[in-house]
Amino acid sequence: MFLSAAHKPKHRTRGSIITALDIGSHKICCLIARLDDQMKPQVIGIGHHLSQGLRSGVVIDVDAAASAIGQAVHAAEQMAGETIEDVIINVSGNHLQSLIHQTTLPLSGEVTEKEIAKALQLSRSEIGKSEQHKLIHAIPMHFAVDDQHGIKDPRGLYGDQLNISVHLIAAATNSVKNLMACVQRKHLEVEGMVAAPFAAGLSALVDDELELGATILDMGGGTTNIGVFQNGHMVFADCIPIGGQHITMDIARGLTTPVAQAERMKTLYGSTIATASDDRELIDVPQVGEDEDGASNHVPRSLLVGIIQPRVEEILELVRERLENSGHHQSAGRRVILTGGASQLQGLRDLTQAMLDKQVRHGRPMRVNGLAESTAGPAFAVAAGLLLYPLQHFSNPDIAVMETVAPTNIFQQMRQWLKENL
Ligand SMILES: Nc1ncnc2c1ncn2[C@@H]1O[C@H](COP(=O)(O)OP(=O)(O)OP(=O)(O)O)[C@@H](O)[C@H]1O
Ligand SMILES: [Mg+2]
Incomplete structure (x- = not known):
């Protein structure tokens, strides 16, 4: 695998600790891992917390985001029995x-x-x-x-x-600054930054896909990240600021139901593809402002599908446009791998296949041991990829050499720049 990046994470040996902090729009996830004898990350601490203070991958409230980060990190530290000092974080948002x-x-x-x-x-x-x-x-x-x-x-x-x-x-410099400010507020150092689609690809693509060409689509709460890989490199990255939360909000507005109920309906009965029985299947829709025993509407499932489908089509249309404009639509293989929490939406694989005219499969984090059942799903592909990121330098010593001889270390630069600017 010939994947590389501009900065040089610290040197690690067997038994070293790596910490990943996936700062998402829906959840913040912290994974603490120890490198085993094969230099494979073995997760020893997991913490996740509902996200606050972020919108579509970008920090909009430093205090709220820092507080959610603190809780996720604390939970992972407790489970691992370790105190961590530095983390590898993801960068996402339409400023990529x-x-x-x-x-x-x-x-x-x-x-x-x-x-x-x-x-x-x-x-x-x-x-x-x-x-x-x-x-x-x-x-x-x-x-x-x-x-x-x-x-x-x-x-x-x-x-x-x-x-x-x-x-x-x-x-965007300011988005990076804001992310780092949230992390540093919790007295943690940012050891490395990885573009979210890069991290998702590292953990969810098999070697053949990385070599022969594949596109990762990580559909999260507030973003859909696109990463195209070919010949072992990431050749294109992009981010659309729309994700599962937008679908939930469409349902809440369309059916005048509370957001929590819209979220529930989406995961339980939602689909991106209409079926013949949808008109006959009635769903209970609690109304905004009513308590649990209050008035409910009964609507056919086709109404729910009719709200979800256009939004997902909009996302996939944008993905197709971005891929076409990038010039990689044809060249980057015929495979699409879906990750992110929203990739679990029923029917998404078939709709993606139809709209992008590629073979589509569901992906999940690989190459990392010890992910509990709750964190082994597609929503954790980015977090697992962050753990794998520094290890590329071990798997490809040539690249490590090339980067060692490079005159500047982007992270030293970034720390210096933060000292001067914050
Ligand atoms: N079973 C499911 N079916 C449909 N959607 C789901 C399901 N489970 C989770 N989701 C959706 O996944 C989204 C969260 O995904 P994820 O945890 O990957 O987001 P995130 O990484 O925090 O956000 P982002 O990457 O966009 O910043 C939510 O919108 C949630 O509704
Ligand atoms: Mg995410």
Whole structure:
């Protein structure tokens, strides 16, 4: 697997602890894991709490978000019997930007780590020019030496020029600042940041999908994250600020029922695809303002499906548009893997298949041991991916070398920048 990023998480050995903090719009999840003898994360602490202070992946209330983070982390610490100091967090929201940058560097002989580091640095500085955006990942995708294209590792080759394609993923500076402020308010350090679709792909795609090409769709509460993987790299990332909570709100408004009831109806009776029996099946709909024994309406299930379906179609239409605009719609394989809590919506697989014209399967977190039943489902793919993120450097020592020789460490930079700006 050849997945890489711009920053360098701290070195870990067997027995080391890694902590993932998935700051979602619906829930905050903290996983504390210890690396086993095979360097595989073994989860020893789990804490999750309903999210507060976030909307569509973005912090809108630092106090509320920090409080939910504190509760999730505390629960995980209690279970693990460990006190943690640093966490790897996810970055999500429609401010995520993904672009492929090409750099050409003249060579005076053999390609060494120095040239690679210089080329990577030139790509990174592309984002550095903008005050509004902060680089999250710089993933070297392929190299060319003179007219030899598609080289995975150019070190040792002679030529006149080195060309490198780097996938840069950046996030809005202020959104990053707000996320870090929430975490730091709980006296935790941010060790690493991972774009949510990257994390979901790391945990839910099998090796063949990463290599041959696949798209991950992580449908959460407030967002739908898109990640396209090919030849072992993430080649495109995007985020649509619509998710399961929007479907719930549509139901609450459409049927004038309390949000909690709308949520219940969605998970119990909701579907994205109408069936012939929907008109005959009646659902009990408690009305807003009535107590539990108060007035209820009885509506046919087709009414509920008629509210859910257009919203899901809207999301999938946007996904298709973003994929088409990215230029990766055709090239990135014919597979889509669905994760995130909202992926459990009945009928979603078939509707996605029909709308995106790809083979679709449900995904869940893999490559991590010890996830209890409650955290082994699709809603925890991002959290598990955060645990896996620092381990790529062990699975691909070449990349670790390339990043070691890179002149700057984005996290040192980011800490410095926060000290100066917060
Ligand atoms: N069985 C189910 N059927 C349909 N929807 C479900 C089901 N279970 C959970 N959901 C929905 O999943 C959503 C939460 O998903 P998830 O936990 O992945 O969100 P999140 O990671 O907190 O949010 P985000 O990633 O968007 O910031 C909620 O809107 C919830 O209604
Ligand atoms: Mg999520």
